[in-house]
Amino acid sequence: MRSPADDFQYQPPNLLTLEGFGEALGMLRKRMAERLSPFFLDLVLVAILWVLITYGVSWIVWKEVHYSLVPTWVFLVGILETVALWESFGQSLGYRVARKTLLGESRAKPTFRQRIVYYLLFHISVFPIIGLAWKRPLHERISGLSVAHNVRGGEKPAPWYRTSSGILVALLMAAILATTFSVTIESDTWRRFLANPSKAGRIFKALVSPDFSFWQDAVFKLIETIYMAIMATLIGVLVAAPLSFFAARNLTRTPVARLFYTLIRGILSFFRSIEPIVWAIVFLVWVGPGRNPFAGFLALLIHSIADLTKLYSERLESIETGPVEAITATGGSWLSVLRYAVIPQIINPYISFSLYRWDINIRMSTIVGLVGGGGIGQLLLLLLRAQRFSQAAICVYLIAMLVWGIDTLSSRLRRYYERGRIIQEEVAEESA
Amino acid sequence: MSQPYLRFENLTKVYERGQVVALKNVSFSVEKGEFLVIIGLSGSGKSTLLRCINRLIEPSAGQIFVDGVDVTQLSSARMRRVRRKIGMIFQHFNLINRSTVLTNTLSGRLGYMSAWRSLLGLFTKEDKKLAIQNLARVGLEDKAYARADELSGGQQQRVGIARALMQNPDLLLTDEPVSALDPATSHSVMQYLEQMNQEDGVTVLASLHFLSLARRYGTRIIALKGGELMFDGSPSEIDEAKFKEIYGDEAEEVEVR
Numbered sequence: 001m002r003s004p005a006d007d008f009q010y011q012p013p014n015l016l017t018l019e020g021f022g023e024a025l026g027m028l029r030k031r032m033a034e035r036l037s038p039f040f041l042d043l044v045l046v047a048i049l050w051v052l053i054t055y056g057v058s059w060i061v062w063k064e065v066h067y068s069l070v071p072t073w074v075f076l077v078g079i080l081e082t083v084a085l086w087e088s089f090g091q092s093l094g095y096r097v098a099r100k101t102l103l104g105e106s107r108a109k110p111t112f113r114q115r116i117v118y119y120l121l122f123h124i125s126v127f128p129i130i131g132l133a134w135k136r137p138l139h140e141r142i143s144g145l146s147v148a149h150n151v152r153g154g155e156k157p158a159p160w161y162r163t164s165s166g167i168l169v170a171l172l173m174a175a176i177l178a179t180t181f182s183v184t185i186e187s188d189t190w191r192r193f194l195a196n197p198s199k200a201g202r203i204f205k206a207l208v209s210p211d212f213s214f215w216q217d218a219v220f221k222l223i224e225t226i227y228m229a230i231m232a233t234l235i236g237v238l239v240a241a242p243l244s245f246f247a248a249r250n251l252t253r254t255p256v257a258r259l260f261y262t263l264i265r266g267i268l269s270f271f272r273s274i275e276p277i278v279w280a281i282v283f284l285v286w287v288g289p290g291r292n293p294f295a296g297f298l299a300l301l302i303h304s305i306a307d308l309t310k311l312y313s314e315r316l317e318s319i320e321t322g323p324v325e326a327i328t329a330t331g332g333s334w335l336s337v338l339r340y341a342v343i344p345q346i347i348n349p350y351i352s353f354s355l356y357r358w359d360i361n362i363r364m365s366t367i368v369g370l371v372g373g374g375g376i377g378q379l380l381l382l383l384l385r386a387q388r389f390s391q392a393a394i395c396v397y398l399i400a401m402l403v404w405g406i407d408t409l410s411s412r413l414r415r416y417y418e419r420g421r422i423i424q425e426e427v428a429e430e431s432a
Numbered sequence: 433m434s435q436p437y438l439r440f441e442n443l444t445k446v447y448e449r450g451q452v453v454a455l456k457n458v459s460f461s462v463e464k465g466e467f468l469v470i471i472g473l474s475g476s477g478k479s480t481l482l483r484c485i486n487r488l489i490e491p492s493a494g495q496i497f498v499d500g501v502d503v504t505q506l507s508s509a510r511m512r513r514v515r516r517k518i519g520m521i522f523q524h525f526n527l528i529n530r531s532t533v534l535t536n537t538l539s540g541r542l543g544y545m546s547a548w549r550s551l552l553g554l555f556t557k558e559d560k561k562l563a564i565q566n567l568a569r570v571g572l573e574d575k576a577y578a579r580a581d582e583l584s585g586g587q588q589q590r591v592g593i594a595r596a597l598m599q600n601p602d603l604l605l606t607d608e609p610v611s612a613l614d615p616a617t618s619h620s621v622m623q624y625l626e627q628m629n630q631e632d633g634v635t636v637l638a639s640l641h642f643l644s645l646a647r648r649y650g651t652r653i654i655a656l657k658g659g660e661l662m663f664d665g666s667p668s669e670i671d672e673a674k675f676k677e678i679y680g681d682e683a684e685e686v687e688v689r
Contacts, residue, residue: 322526326592329486330599331516331543336550340539344530 022255028133035132035147038094042083045093049172050079056179080127086164088119093165101150110145118143206389207396214391215398218376222398225375228297228368229361236304237354243305244312251316264309271306276364279303280373296373300361307360311353312346319345352414359410366399435500436461437635438485438603443494445480445659454480456659458494462637467629469650469667470639473679477659478639482605485637486518487511498603516543519596519634521625523608525588527595529581533572536580536591537563540598559598566594570624586617593624604628606638610645618642622649643675 014020051067058066068075086092088102095101102118104110110118121139125131131138140146160166243264245251252261279299287295323341332340369377376395383392439461445454455477462468470478483489485496487503495502503514519540527536541559542550549555555563567573570590575583580591589609596604606625610618626649628634640646646653647667655663655670655678663670663678676683 322522322524323528325488326520326522326526326528326595327539327542328488329515329518329520329605330540330595331512331514331518332539332550333512333542333547335547336539336542336545339551339553340528340531340535340542344528348530 019255031135032129032132034098035126035137036129038092038098038100039083039087039126041094041097042086042092043079045168045172046079046082046086049168049175050075052172052175052179056175056182059179060182084119084122084126088115088122090164093168095147095150096163096165099150100147102145103148104145107148110143114143114145118145203389206393209390210393210397211388211390212394214394218379218391218394218398221376221379221395222402224293225365225369225377226362226402228293228300228373228375229358229365232297232300232304232365233354233358233361236301236308236357239305240308240312241350243309244316247309247313248316249313250319268306268309271302272310276300276303276368277371280368280371284372292372292378293374296365296368296375296377299368299373300364303364304357304361308353308357311357312350315346315349315353316342348417352417355410355414355417359406362406363403366403435497437464437499438462438637439495439497440481441495441497443481443484443496444492445477445484445489446492453659455484455491455656458656458659458661460654460661460664462635464635465629465633467626467636467649467651468638469646469653470637470656471641471643471646471653471678472639472656476656478656479607480659481656482520482607482637482639485603485605486515486520512543516599517602519599519601519604521589521592521596521604521606521609523611525585525592525612527580527588527591529579531580532577533567533580533583533591534560534563534576537567537576537594537598540595543599563594563598566597567591569597570594585613586620589613589617589621590624593621593628597628601634604634604636606636608639608641611641618645625649643670646670 015024054066054068058064058069070078083092087095091101102110102115104114118139121142125137125139136146161170246257246260247264247268249261252258276299279302280296283295283298284292287298319342323345324337327337327341365373365375366377366380369375369379370381372378372381376399380392380395380399383389383395441459443455443458446452447454458477458481470481472478480489484491485498485503487506491504495504497503498514498518501514503511506514528539535553538555538559541555541562545555564573564576567576570593572587572590572594575587580588583591589612592609604625609625610621613621622645625636625638629636638650640650647670650667653663653665653667653670654661655674657678663674670678
């Protein structure tokens with residue numbers, strides 16, 4: 001008799017329905033990513049190594065900047081061939097990181113012949129990428145090899161200097177050091193750095209003799225800075241906290257919710273990738289002159305929202321599922337699960353993250369001020385431009401004191417909340 | 433004859449697109465008031481079976497009738513109403529660590545409360561009284577305002593029992609309730625379950641690892657192997673040969689006293 005269980009043994013997604021089509025696409029994406037990510041890692045490593053060595057050698061030999069001394073197509077073919085050879089005949093870095101290795105039938109060690117076939121077919125299977133769409137790509141099928149999970153047994157792994165990836169990473173680090181030093185030492189900047197410290201002497205002199213009569217103006221601007229940071233953090237928290245629920249992978253499982261997830265994550269990572277200082281310039285142009293602290297506030301706000309949502313949602317993704325299960329099992333609604341199983345787990349980390357963001361916003365608000373975003377940073381900029389260094393010194397000291405103070409305060413508060421010693425909710429006395 | 437209280441028909445659960453079969457065509461029924469012990473190796477489908485009943489896990493095929501109602505077909509709103517009469521106790525207690533013992537106990541009433549009352553935490557006076565009574569029943573009334581994570585494992589499991597008691601359940605599912613506890617504490621927890629079974633008439637389904645506990649507390653034992661039902665009978669029927677059949681030839685029985 002055929003049991004229902006047999007019907008589930010193999011069940012390819014039904015391509016005729018939208019859901020099945022989406023699932024098939026997801027499977028394809030996962031499979032391609034699994035195979036392409038080691039390949040790209042190797043490719044990037046080899047490319048960087050090539051560029052760095054060319055750069056260093058050409059600078060040392062000809063005192064000229066060259067990134068690749070060959071035509072671009074030679075460079076491209078070169079790195080692709082290197083990676084193909086590396087992945088076919090050795091244990092490449094990509095494979096090591098993904099814990100994969102090349103194995104034959106029943107986990108046998110690949111023969112040289114098999115490796116050659118694998119290498120040759122690599123060109124028509126992997127390079128056009130499309131070959132990886134199959135569950136077992138052409139080059140694996142014909143050569144009889146497959147990229148399998150690398151199971152470490154009882155034998156001792158080879159030391160790093162006897163593996164190809166170890167040597168290549170060492171080579172990369174050596175190349176970075178060599179090019180950095182050769183390029184900076186050979187140029188004029190080192191000589192100037194050592195020869196004219198007196199040029200900055202006026203600024204250092206002002207630092208030891210600040211103009212104390214100026215403190216009132218400076219403090220006033222300092223308050224503006226603190227105000228900017230507090231407002232940006234507060235409103236940032238209010239927006240980011242609800243948003244984070246839609247940006248957590250484990251809470252967005254339905255197709256519609258997943259769409260929101262992708263959208264929010266995408267937009268926020270774009271916002272985060274642009275520095276607050278750039279945002280400040282954008283908003284300065286936007287809100288026009290005369291309302292500078294507002295521009296600074298907007299710049300901090302947009303970054304706070306993006307950053308906090310990411311931190312919050314990552315915390316949400318790592319909640320324990322046990323309490324969620326327990327509250328669901330009592331018959332509690334979705335809201336009850338959120339209120340009793342999820343929120344108690346995230347409330348303290350959320351507070352801690354918010355304090356940390358406040359700390360960052362205080363420091364950032366002086367930087368934002370430097371481009372004209374209001375507060376003490378802007379004052380500092382104006383004073384430096386007017387060469388009133390002893391007044392600028394007061395601002396520098398005030399900023400230092402503020403940052404130090406907030407840093408200490410927020411780290412203490414955070415430690416308090418991370419230990420989780422918060423006042424427990426009051427429960428009515430008569431029940432006792 | 434009236435129909436059994438709990439009935440499984442060809443229950444099947446398959447994970448990961450058919451690659452892992454957790455339950456295969458499991459059919460049996462349970463009468464009201466039984467203390468049914470489920471034994472089997474880790475991964476034999478015990479937890480999946482229990483979680484299919486209150487649909488923490490969705491079954492792939494088959495039916496489960498609780499008091500004549502096929503729960504596999506219920507809407508989520510109606511499922512919640514069924515769930516509140518089914519208590520559950522977990523291997524790792526699944527308490528809300530940062531909340532008080534009292535709040536954890538009270539959370540057993542959430543299925544009976546309106547959305548806004550549960551959201552604001554407005555438990556009624558009767559509920560609070562009941563919570564204190566239930567905590568006293570498991571010997572924890574002096575820990576009511578302690579944080580759940582300040583308690584020992586055995587105490588935490590007793591809070592779990594108090595939470596289940598708050599639901600006033602007809603059926604209690606316990607998923608390896610004593611695996612994380614020492615032998616002495618295990619017996620104390622098992623005795624509370626036995627008490628619920630005998631005094632309150634709650635039908636209990638418990639998955640256990642130790643056969644000695646199964647023999648001591650169970651009125652009936654079923655065994656799962658690889659997701660299939662391979663034994664169903666009274667505790668005295670499990671002898672050496674049956675034991676080896678269930679747990680494999682190399683297994684030795686471990687006594688818990």
